[in-house]
Amino acid sequence: MTDGIFRQLLRRPAGLTVLVVLGLFYLIAVFADFLAPYSVTDQDLRSTFHPPTALFIEDGRLHVQRYEMHDGENDNAGYRKVPGEGSPISFFAEGRDYRLLGLVPMNRHLFVVEGPDRLYLMGSDQVGRDIYSRLLHGTRISLSIGLIGIAISMCIGFIVGGLAGYFGGVLDNTAMRVTEFLMAIPGLYLLLALRGAFAEDFTPTQMFFLIVFILSFIGWSGTARIIRGMTLSLRNRQFVLAAEVMGQSSWKILWIHVLPNVFSYLIVAATISIPGYILGEAALSFLGLGIQDPSVSWGLMLSQAQNPQVFMEGYWWFLVPGLAIFVTVISFNVLGDVLRDIVDPKQKFLRT
Amino acid sequence: MTDQTRDRSPTAPLLEVRDLTIDFQSHGRSQRAVDGISFSMAEGETLAVVGESGSGKSVTALSLARLLPGPPECSISGQILFRGTDLLACKPHEIRRYRGKEIGYVFQEPSTSLNPVFTVGYQIAEAIRLHRPEVTDVRAEIIRVLDLVGIRNPELRWNDYPHQLSGGMQQRAMIAMAVACQPRLMVADEPTTALDVTIQAQIIELLRDLRTRLGMSVMLITHNFGVVSGFADKVIVMFRGRIVEAGSVEEVLAAPRHPYTRALLACIPRIGQKRRRLATIDYAAIERELREGEGGA
Secondary structure, eight states: OHHHHHHHHHHSHHHHHHHHHHHHHHHHHHTHHHHOSSOTTOOOTTSTTOOOOOEEEETTEEEEEEEEEEEOGGGOEEEEEEEEEEEEEEEEEEEEEEEETTTEEEEEEEEEEOSSOOOOTTOBOTTOOBHHHHHHHHHHHHHHHHHHHHHHHHHHHHHHHHHHHHHOHHHHHHHHHHHHHHHHSOHHHHHHHHHHTSOSOOOHHHHHHHHHHHHHHHHHHHHHHHHHHHHHHHHTSHHHHHHHHTTOOHHHIIIIIIHHHHHHHHHHHHHHHHHHHHHHHHHHHHTTSSOOTTSOOHHHHHHHTTOHHHHHTTOGGGGHHHHHHHHHHHHHHHHHHHHHHHHOSSOOOOOO | OTTGGGSOOTTSOSEEEEEEEEEEEETTEEEEEEEEEEEEEOTTOEEEEEOOTTSSHHHHHHHHTTOSOOTTTEEEEEEEEETTEEGGGSOHHHHHHHBTTTEEEEOSOHHHHSOTTSOHHHHHHHHHHHHOTTOSOHHHHHHHHHHHTTOSSHHHHTTOOGGGSOHHHHHHHHHHHHHHTOOSEEEEESTTTTSOHHHHHHHHHHHHHHHHHHTOEEEEEESOHHHHHHHOSEEEEEETTEEEEEEEHHHHHHSOOSHHHHHHHHTSOOTTOOSOOOOOOOHHHHHHHHHHHHHHO
């Protein structure tokens, strides 16, 4: 059933496109260390707010343009090209050490600058860190929060909704009142309140899981309600009765007979909800409550773009993470829409 | 009777229902669906339960394996003795041993009784794994059971999804699921109602065949006297939650005593009868007749 959905997805241009885009993003997340010339914390205080560097070819090799600081008119300091000078770039060269997938020790990189100059494909930030490298590394947290968060909240949603729909009665009532309570509170305030309820000092890993936990805590209620409704209608289908008649236990009936029948809905709902998690993480980090230095996420990078200089001086490259969030969110939304069309061409019972 | 019911002498009935009463509560009102019925079935016997819709026959069938919702929605009193054990006194995990293994069910609508997302073979395998863990070659057993219920080319069809089968085939698959657990008692709740007439005859023929080959008892729930006559040993007629008539099929069909049974029999159209309005059940007339009967007695 699910491989049928996948095949249909590949047949639709929109589906294929977003699948390629998202696939690329997740590949980047996995191979960020290989693709990025610098590490997340590698800084150079002599080249802060550096614009994207120019490249030129000399002796058949690609070179990074050399820049020098200058004091322009009206106290406008800036960078000026030093004509004809630069450092060559070598591909698949050895550079700083890292572990591929966190396991395999490696030091090969896609490209490495040999010389004193630094390569800023997307400029540098206020302490001279390479935004391109940080963007690639930020992909990891920003995209995995969506996947892990959605996995957790879909599980909770299925278990709570399934049990409520299957057993009914007091359990159903209690579960539904809880979900209503959660849904009645505006999401962002609940997010802030939950975040505020926890202490400040967390290691980056703890912070990551705290954010995932908070986002899933908010996210499961809608899924639970819909799963409950679907279970309720499946409950009255005779094959559930037939399984019960056969002596199957309630857990197994939920697992074997109900889950596969709501699975296509779960896939669609998950895809459509992932952007909410990515945006949630971005919002928390933007407000300074989420991911913090030294780890990096797109939201955190955007919050660092709050620096007034960014707008006064037109440092547009600080907003590249926003573009990345935009593309990801749009892609997941389109993917969700296409999936919904495939799974359920008639009804429009999903709230996007 | 209390001590005699425990022994398993050959004369002890397979199933004995005593004073079974079932009430449903909804919106603060209590509705009596079954009103103090008693009947029994011997091993290998076929019992037909006849009645119109709403007469309580399906509820009775479901109550045998405690498949009705629990209190407060529904309350059951009385005794259901299956080979001497009172099923109504069993704990929920004990009753699961009876479901499928001892009492198998076949329902009216085969198209909804099979899970649409799994193959027929998978669903039969579920039944086999659940109740017959000793079976090592599950695939061979699936094919054997499908062959038993008359599905042609079972080695090709066991991997089909329910929607790939016709209605009659689906019902055969349902029966295969029930038979796979080797139940002592098969409860068939209007197994032919959703099927067309020629298939109905085949399914009834299949049930008859399985009964003799597997030595099962069959409880057939139907509103169709035509099915009853060639199939059942005993018949009980239910009307408004009560058993109004019980006896061997020959007796009841030849000389119905209760006015409702007579009315029900009169409803069956016969081929070759003159064109006239089809008979319906005139409840007012039945009640009048019953009152007169009571007055006379």
